[in-house]
Amino acid sequence: MKYISLFILLLTQQLSAQLLVSPIDAMKENFDRNATITKKNILLTHDKFKTIQKNAGVKLTTKIYRVYIAKKNGKILGYGVLVNRKVRSKNAVTLYFFKDSVLQGIEVIAFNETLEYLPPKRWTQQFENRKTDKVLKLNREITNISGATMSAKSLTDGSRIAFAIYNMLYKDK
Template identity: 30%
Template sequence: MKAQFLLVPATALVAVAAPVYAKVYLSIEQAQQLMFPGATLIQQPLTLTAGQVHAIEKASHTDVLSRQLRLWKVSTGGWFIIDQVVGKHAFIPIALGLDGTGAVKSIEILEYREAFGSEVRNPKWLAQFDGKRNGATLTLTRDIQNISGATLSSKHITDGVRRLLATYALAIAPH
């Protein structure tokens, strides 16, 4: 009697063993209604020019990841922006609500794909950004508290908010 062995490709074993951590918290529409209840939002996509990208990067000390901005004008005043920042291993989609003067109204984490650090969704942590405007230093551990175990996500979200505030001041508000 011959012994038979079941050969399973190594990639199949890895795929089975790798846990999935992605968690969707809010859709874009849900975030819009949460931030601007009852308002009408009109999408106004914006493509940043090379000059705007350079100015935003200089002002925010953060790289612009995409020249395409997903932007909505809010009927009751303000702006709603969808963007993403790099976590430790994956992108973190965020929604940023700005009031009519360009100050942060609120921020929401739409999805989180990392194994650790989902504490960045904590409303108290996110509330640190409320009222911030372009020009605020927004430095992790100095202006914004760090979250142990989510240091990279905390830093990149902070950098992303600073970048979006500069984007508002340099590319959205002038129009």
């Protein structure tokens, strides 16, 4: 019962930011408008939590994540890993799209900071077509944003968490 209450609390926190686009719509837009999208809530075991945290090189704040799966005609088209990170003092929720061990791109689903800190689409395109075995770092593979450094760091760190979750649970399956 304790885990169920914690799970519900954390999911409501993930959705507390200002919703910009529905995760289902973002998945359909990225993979196929006619795809069937299912969502799976994942509660990481202690060992998986530690492994993902180590592989991501980022401190995790929760053991609960949501993964979306796009299917059409029984075939998996891709995955979406939803990651909730603080930017300054408020949450940003980002969906990271994966297909065949490649990050296809990202979509900011909800953003509760001032919208002027929301990275532009041109900047988020840097995440497109990145292999999941590569660790993305700000100011190396991903250029920074002047005036929105904390947003850039949050999204880049989130990508490493999403990579680690995808690689552990879905890569080569």
